[in-house]
Amino acid sequence: MPHRDTTKIVYAGKVKIGGGGVSVQSMCNVRTDDAGAAVAQIAALQDAGCDLVRLAVPDMAAARAFGEIRAKTDMPLVADIHFDYRLALESVAAGADKIRINPGNLGGKERAREVAHACAARRIPVRIGVNMGSVAKEIEQQYGRTPQAMVQSALAYIRLFNEFGFDDLVLSLKASDAVKTVEAYRLMSAVSRYPLHVGVTEAGTAYAGLIKSAVGIGALLLDGIGDTIRVSLTADPLEEVRAAKGILRAAGLLNAGIELISCPSCGRCRIDQIAVANKVEHALRGVDKNLKVAVMGCAVNGPGEARDADIGVAGGDGCAVLFKKGEIVRKIDESEIVTTLLKEIGEF
Amino acid sequence: MPHRDTTKIVYAGKVKIGGGGVSVQSMCNVRTDDAGAAVAQIAALQDAGCDLVRLAVPDMAAARAFGEIRAKTDMPLVADIHFDYRLALESVAAGADKIRINPGNLGGKERAREVAHACAARRIPVRIGVNMGSVAKEIEQQYGRTPQAMVQSALAYIRLFNEFGFDDLVLSLKASDAVKTVEAYRLMSAVSRYPLHVGVTEAGTAYAGLIKSAVGIGALLLDGIGDTIRVSLTADPLEEVRAAKGILRAAGLLNAGIELISCPSCGRCRIDQIAVANKVEHALRGVDKNLKVAVMGCAVNGPGEARDADIGVAGGDGCAVLFKKGEIVRKIDESEIVTTLLKEIGEF
Numbered sequence: 001m002p003h004r005d006t007t008k009i010v011y012a013g014k015v016k017i018g019g020g021g022v023s024v025q026s027m028c029n030v031r032t033d034d035a036g037a038a039v040a041q042i043a044a045l046q047d048a049g050c051d052l053v054r055l056a057v058p059d060m061a062a063a064r065a066f067g068e069i070r071a072k073t074d075m076p077l078v079a080d081i082h083f084d085y086r087l088a089l090e091s092v093a094a095g096a097d098k099i100r101i102n103p104g105n106l107g108g109k110e111r112a113r114e115v116a117h118a119c120a121a122r123r124i125p126v127r128i129g130v131n132m133g134s135v136a137k138e139i140e141q142q143y144g145r146t147p148q149a150m151v152q153s154a155l156a157y158i159r160l161f162n163e164f165g166f167d168d169l170v171l172s173l174k175a176s177d178a179v180k181t182v183e184a185y186r187l188m189s190a191v192s193r194y195p196l197h198v199g200v201t202e203a204g205t206a207y208a209g210l211i212k213s214a215v216g217i218g219a220l221l222l223d224g225i226g227d228t229i230r231v232s233l234t235a236d237p238l239e240e241v242r243a244a245k246g247i248l249r250a251a252g253l254l255n256a257g258i259e260l261i262s263c264p265s266c267g268r269c270r271i272d273q274i275a276v277a278n279k280v281e282h283a284l285r286g287v288d289k290n291l292k293v294a295v296m297g298c299a300v301n302g303p304g305e306a307r308d309a310d311i312g313v314a315g316g317d318g319c320a321v322l323f324k325k326g327e328i329v330r331k332i333d334e335s336e337i338v339t340t341l342l343k344e345i346g347e348f
Numbered sequence: 349m350p351h352r353d354t355t356k357i358v359y360a361g362k363v364k365i366g367g368g369g370v371s372v373q374s375m376c377n378v379r380t381d382d383a384g385a386a387v388a389q390i391a392a393l394q395d396a397g398c399d400l401v402r403l404a405v406p407d408m409a410a411a412r413a414f415g416e417i418r419a420k421t422d423m424p425l426v427a428d429i430h431f432d433y434r435l436a437l438e439s440v441a442a443g444a445d446k447i448r449i450n451p452g453n454l455g456g457k458e459r460a461r462e463v464a465h466a467c468a469a470r471r472i473p474v475r476i477g478v479n480m481g482s483v484a485k486e487i488e489q490q491y492g493r494t495p496q497a498m499v500q501s502a503l504a505y506i507r508l509f510n511e512f513g514f515d516d517l518v519l520s521l522k523a524s525d526a527v528k529t530v531e532a533y534r535l536m537s538a539v540s541r542y543p544l545h546v547g548v549t550e551a552g553t554a555y556a557g558l559i560k561s562a563v564g565i566g567a568l569l570l571d572g573i574g575d576t577i578r579v580s581l582t583a584d585p586l587e588e589v590r591a592a593k594g595i596l597r598a599a600g601l602l603n604a605g606i607e608l609i610s611c612p613s614c615g616r617c618r619i620d621q622i623a624v625a626n627k628v629e630h631a632l633r634g635v636d637k638n639l640k641v642a643v644m645g646c647a648v649n650g651p652g653e654a655r656d657a658d659i660g661v662a663g664g665d666g667c668a669v670l671f672k673k674g675e676i677v678r679k680i681d682e683s684e685i686v687t688t689l690l691k692e693i694g695e696f
Binding site for chain 1: 375376377378379380381386402403404405406410428430431479480481482493524525526527530549550552553555556557558559560562563564566567569570580581582583584585588591594595597598599600608609610611612613614615616617621622625626629642643644646648649652653654655656
């Protein structure tokens with residue numbers, strides 16, 4: 001199966017999509033025609049580590065505001081268009097760095113061609129967004145509501161855009177089900193080198209949606225599939241960025257920052273493991289170092305289990321041992337755990 | 349790659365491990381020698397849907413309490429033993445339904461043999477728990493701290509137990525890193541038919557640990573690997589069960605209950621999508637039906653996208669359409685969404 005290092009490279013503004021690396025996307029949930037609110041939300045997403053922001057363009061007021069927003073941020077912006085190809089043309093003219101369309105709902109081939117030509121003229125890529133729920137009727141009749149139907153749908157749109165002489169495509173094939181999503185992307189990845197925007201659509205609220213997204217996006221990332229990701233949560237978009245970064249980290253694609261390794265605690269534990277781990281995590285939130293920190297409840301999981309950690313503690317009875325790279329440094333009192341770890345980490 | 353349907357079957361009490369299906373495990377974090385606290389925690393875990401509970405047995409007081417706990421619950425119980433083989437013998441005698449050991453720390457081959465014979469006499473399985481942090485020194489010297497080292501370690505312990513005439517094994521190969529964990533289980537699954545207990549060890553606190561576990565366990569489950577799972581969180585064990593069930597659901601292995609499909613909302617949305625979805629999710633928590641319920645912010649994601657849903661709403665401007673299986677039933681006011689959905693769901 002091809003790896004993300006081998007996908008075609010396109011650019012959304014300064015962000016490279018394809019050819020290695022995985023960028024993080026989110027989408028504004030404020031009204032696009034409220035440019036001030038959109039600019040503020042984009043700034044917050046940027047602070048959180050978002051690489052690309054999408055904006056819905058449901059009408060001409062939004063398309064015009066898109067230009068105003070574009071002028072007020074250096075964040076690469078993606079215009080999300082449905083039904084009306086003129087909104088796509090207007091967004092492209094307003095400076096969109098990429099557009100996302102479902103070519104099936106733009107009002108016919110000639111209108112899709114106009115959009116492709118406008119994007120080609122501005123050298124911006126197009127994401128063809130195939131969702132399980134919006135597969136063309138004739139394909140669904142042949143393939144059912146299956147991952148294969150999404151792949152066939154994407155292939156048909158690729159042929160269409162290639163016929164227009166347009167090749168700067170990004171593809172997505174999302175279902176609201178992680179199993180079908182993973183299958184669709186695996187199939188697509190085997191037959192195409194276009195970069196893939198990966199996500200589980202309509203995944204749900206903050207908790208259930210996080211799990212669905214971590215399972216679906218995570219499984220694909222581990223297989224080398226996925227060039228840009230969007231976690232869809234019915235929640236503040238900042239939560240999407242936080243989740244995306246967590247998934248990238250879990251998949252071994254983000255190593256910056258503190259990684260906390262902590263055991264679940266069990267009947268062996270004689271310190272307040274949950275409280276200590278949460279306090280340590282909270283205290284380290286602002287620390288800008290690349291370190292593995294371990295908080296272990298007892299000697300079984302102690303220095304040995306966690307000797308990959310740069311620094312850690314293993315609980316005893318009301319006390320703990322402090323260790324670095326598996327070597328015990330000294331014994332400390334339970335009450336000193338958090339402050340000692342923080343002080344020692346300051347010295348790294 | 350072999351599928352979980354083809355793994356060897358063992359039994360921990362009434363729970364089948366192997367040969368298809370995935371059970372959910374957790375572990376008590378109260379002291380085992382406080383039998384009352386353990387029994388209460390086991391009851392809470394049972395209510396939450398846990399199939400198997402593990403208890404640490406760090407000393408003889410805990411081993412004795414194990415028998416007392418065993419008498420007071422019908423939950424299959426796993427004794428977790430380190431260092432002292434007599435604790436294993438005592439736990440087996442006290443009625444453990446399964447034991448979890450690291451054969452490398454029981455004090456030598458003859459002691460491991462005694463434990464195997466005791467388990468064989470009671471017809472209970474043994475989980476050989478290989479963790480990245482506790483791989484035998486000679487194997488680590490040859491293979492490094494790698495997934496391959498965990499596999500070699502497991503294979504050596506399998507040979508040892510087979511030499512004892514013991515074959516009712518469950519294997520785990522956990523790292524605190526989802527990438528290495530997934531690789532280890534994939535390698536193991538390719539060379540062994542013993543059922544696999546899957547988890548990411550010391551995954552971290554409630555949020556980061558959930559993501560790591562969903563990525564690691566989820567990726568394996570999607571590939572048909574994993575016969576029993578444990579989500580390790582530095583949090584209340586009830587959170588482990590909730591997470592495990594969420595991961596099983598996301599991996600398509602649990603279909604019971606309400607599944608909420610909800611879009612993230614965007615600039616197109618004219619209802620308070622996040623509030624509505626959260627209210628619907630909360631209101632449906634106690635409903636014991638197998639339904640897909642959709643809460644969509646607008647017409648783009650409306651009945652069409654969500655026509656797999658048994659029932660749903662798609663927001664308009666201060667209103668919504670109610671739909672069933674993609675067919676619009678009627679228009680309702682935004683303020684009626686939650687009550688209408690609940691009432692309609694009551695009629696399914």
